[in-house]
Amino acid sequence: MSGDSHPAGAGTEAPIGPEQREVEDRLVETVLSSFDGTEDPRLRQIMQSLTRHLHAFVRDVRLTEAEWNAGIEFLTACGHITDERRQEFVLLSDVLGVSMQTIAVNNRAYKGATEATVFGPFFVDDAPQVPLGGDIAFGAPGQPCWVEGAVTDTDGTPVPGARIEVWECDEDGLYDVQYPDGRTASRAHLFADADGRYRFWGLTPVPYPIPHDGPVGKMLAATGRSPVRAAHLHFMVTAEHRRTLVTHIFVDGDPQIAIGDSVFGVKDSLITRFEQQPAGEPTPDGRDLTGRSWARARFDITLAPEGT
Template identity: 55%
Template sequence: MTTDDITREAAAADERAALEQAVTEKVIASFADSTTDRFGRLMASLVRHLHAFARDVRLTEAEWEAAIRFLTDTGAICADKRQEFILLSDVLGLSMLTIGINSPPDRAVTESTVFGPFFVDGSPHISLGGTMSAGAAGRPCFVGGRITDEEGVPVAGARVEVWEADDDGLYDVQYEDDVTQARGHLFSDEKGGYRFWSIVPSPYPIPDDGPVGRLLRAANRSPMRPAHIHFMVSAPGFRTLITHIFVAGGPHLESDAVFAVKPGLIVEFAQQPPGRAPDTDVMATTWYRAEFDITLARAEA
């Protein structure tokens, strides 16, 4: 290749880059008169980064078409009991990144993690010390702790929503019988205490029979999540906390498909012998106990 050839190729590459950048700038300019400054900023940044990605990987038309089909399939599989776009956000780490960006700066408060796709409004109310398992398969487990603010002051009357998978790794909404199991809500007492009976959670795969599953298989990634119980804790004057507790020593803690594990949320589920147990009759079999204290952040004024 001669010097002239190299010069011509460099000039052609510069011209192509200029034309590509002109497209990006024209699209960004189209959002200059957006109805709000925030919307305009979001869209300009989205276009800038999206176009930069396409240039970086030199996106082919076939790959663009495959991406459109993937997003179309993702929308098509969504239903009232399945949100594939949340699942996609989870496995790409976007959910956890957004949670981190919006988390309170105070490290004393309980850490947040992903919401997950299996929350359902209208869970049954359970009394303090009551059971939420409602017949779900699993080993009996007693969970309790205190809810306080950053100064250690008890938060009375906090609403504690809890839900989890059964021993087969399935949530109640994944069954077809419309039975509500392993979910409920309760309220903390005057000392901030909460407690309930449930079952020891089990590891399970995220739904992988759709587009997100295809993505994971293409990446040779596992769909497994470590065993956990979901919490959503709310109280007037405080930021709502969405978090999990994970079973210490369980599998998949280092390879959670949705990147949600944090060291401060790993809790010992200690095996207990048959005999006396809190808020219930004498247990004829072994049971488990988990203690999880919760610190809420004050809502911003």
Template identity: 55%
Template sequence: MRNIDQDNITEAVVARFADCEDPRLRQVLSALVRHLHDFVREVGLTEAEWMQGIRFLTATGQMCDDKRQEFILLSDTLGVSMLTVALNQARPPGATEATVFGPFHVDDAPRLPAGSDLAAGAPGEPLFVDVEVVDLDGRPVAGAEVDVWQADEEGLYDVQRPELGQTRRARGVLVTDDAGRTHFRSIVPVAYPVPTDGPVGQLLVATGRHPWRPAHIHFLIRAPGFRTLITHIFRDPDPYLDSDVVFGVRSSLIGRFVHHDSGPLADRPYSTLAQRFVLAPQA
């Protein structure tokens, strides 16, 4: 097709997908092109702005490595991650709700027995967590894999600390017993800012947004016959529960953290958390 102009280019591009043998890929790309072209027209995008956008995306990719995923952070802060979760992770009544995955999960977290100290030296107030995993009828789910990770009291994950190398701390994978239970020691989560040293941080500053996430602990729970659950447990009170930079807070995910000045678990201030997770059956 010749004589392409602003009025006919969109359908010309979409027409190039006609021979795509994957119908879902054809649908997604066709819709993407139409929405992208409509965006360019709506804002009257200049060539200079287009180049600035390309530089931004290039820098975002260059910031990614095996310990950091700047594109996930971009998706999170634009609300795309949470929108995708909301569209794809609807649960039946009573099941624990899902939320965003986040950019700091790793696949080589240590596998630990119940009662382990996941903190492994990470700074923070001690936290003792009892986990119960059940099905929709309240029956225990034995053998569930409970993958836990969190930031330390300085708001940093282990992978954000180059001095740790490959050492893992404030994370671990446990397995529930026949009663659907496990327990571990960690540290009380605190609010922290998402990384602001990259292009996503620059975008937040440019748009007048704060970079803060409310205090939380990540959980990824897998069990045969059940849908995998990716979620957080948030701590209240927290000044950012209503303005989470990645839009991940759900009221049902606010846990009951109980503070103790001292007690049978520690001779200094500590907190406890008893958390039940209800898994939905595999569809």
């Protein structure tokens, strides 16, 4: 973009001359200097960098006052719809890719460690514990799915006793916290065995839309974007002296992957085969699923060292 022009459709068609640029530059420097006395150096860095980027955005698009007001109204609406069960600002961060970028910055690639992805808004502390081979669905509707794997470090050494939190939506695309009856379903935690292995019954993941009845949903509709997330199963894995891993596995062959995940969470390394099993196929643990098909998936988890 030329310093003496601006893109078509900007707020004004007049060229930006040197006097106008000087006025704008001076304002940026004045605002930046207002943070010079900030005692915390990290806070000073963040506030000054934020100022530079925000002012650069306004100048780049030549933001009109009407557009500025629309932006304020949008953020206000995000605040009004946010409560203890819904965080519209996190949703906004997700659909702009800011959540995934923050995860990328804070979870550096390390010797083949499993990649991280978004935490999502539906994690709940104190999910019930199930034994190895237990069923996390707790009666939620959906196709049964056997999930197994092993937890190791980046040298291939098993990580015994790793805590594995798992949660997912049901076949209707809803998490338990989205129901008004206080149910606990499709979530649990379990611990890897002495060889780092784990296994449980869950549900075959399905695509579902993020909440899109609020301002973020209106923004997606206005920009022609889908609110749908690719089918996935959440994991959070913790172990002593290991970096906490927050990730998903995604269903290989899910058409939504090609269309696009609304929060940009898909990574190729996390796409996993969910192998369909016909009704009557024996299950790994002898569970009776008479008349029902089921699926199975394997997901091996590699944890990076703490502090990497």
